[in-house]
Amino acid sequence: MSADCDPAGLRVGGFLPFTMVDYPDALAAIIFCQGCPLKCVYCHNPDLMPACGRRRIEWRDIHKHLVRRAGLLDALVFSGGEPLMQSALPAAMSAAKKLGYKIGLHTSGIAPERLREVLPLLDWVGFDVKAPFDRYETITGVAGSGEKARQSLTLLAAAEIPTEVRTTIWPGHVDTNELREITSDVKQMGIQSFAVQEARDPLTSIPKGGEIFDDPVLLSAFAGKFADFTLRRAA
Numbered sequence: 001m002s003a004d005c006d007p008a009g010l011r012v013g014g015f016l017p018f019t020m021v022d023y024p025d026a027l028a029a030i031i032f033c034q035g036c037p038l039k040c041v042y043c044h045n046p047d048l049m050p051a052c053g054r055r056r057i058e059w060r061d062i063h064k065h066l067v068r069r070a071g072l073l074d075a076l077v078f079s080g081g082e083p084l085m086q087s088a089l090p091a092a093m094s095a096a097k098k099l100g101y102k103i104g105l106h107t108s109g110i111a112p113e114r115l116r117e118v119l120p121l122l123d124w125v126g127f128d129v130k131a132p133f134d135r136y137e138t139i140t141g142v143a144g145s146g147e148k149a150r151q152s153l154t155l156l157a158a159a160e161i162p163t164e165v166r167t168t169i170w171p172g173h174v175d176t177n178e179l180r181e182i183t184s185d186v187k188q189m190g191i192q193s194f195a196v197q198e199a200r201d202p203l204t205s206i207p208k209g210g211e212i213f214d215d216p217v218l219l220s221a222f223a224g225k226f227a228d229f230t231l232r233r234a235a
């Protein structure tokens with residue numbers, strides 16, 4: 001096994017041993033993978049963007065924790081940063097799966113080939129759809145990122161992996177009209193679960209709001225498209 005495909009090669013910038021909000025209806029631990037190629041305007045994890053960060057948590061220490069908590073926790077969530085950027089991801093997911101953990105993934109879908117590799121290991125995915133697929137660059141700053149996301153979401157839908165699509169509202173770039181387009185597209189792809197999230201300004205931490213949050217009629221129209229619909233206000 002080459003070094004970067006060994007789970008020990010996983011670059012981890014943060015680890016939370018217990019969370020009740022990052023995997024639906026389950027007690028979980030969550031790993032924040034280091035490195036993300038996108039530059040979202042509302043990113044609150046800039047420390048996780050570089051491929052190598054200032055802080056590194058060793059996989060062997062996480063694995064020891066997972067062994068101790070096996071049977072007490074239900075799931076392990078790989079978040080980021082962008083977990084799909086790491087070649088050590090499949091091995092790390094397999095190791096956790098062998099201990100009995102359900103595997104969750106938070107992703108932007110920027111690497112469909114890696115997603116294809118880990119599909120058989122996934123139990124649930126939280127998938128950020130950042131903008132209409134042909135206008136992703138306005139949020140992510142990266143050309144072609146929308147097409148990658150579309151390919152990844154298509155893979156998840158075809159594999160019938162339970163997936164919650166989340167869209168963060170960033171007024172001026174993603175607002176009501178864009179949300180209409182996004183919800184129609186993902187509904188057509190077979191997605192049943194959708195969440196609208198309120199952004200916070202990364203500099204001031206002030207919630208950005210947007211017209212949708214003050215319009216119950218509009219909200220219920222979006223909610224009516226999906227079996228599950230969640231509205232997440234910035235707390």
Ligand code: SF4
Binds near residue numbers: 037038043044048080
């Ligand atoms: S995908 Fe997530 S971690 Fe990456 S830049 Fe966007 S918000 Fe930040």
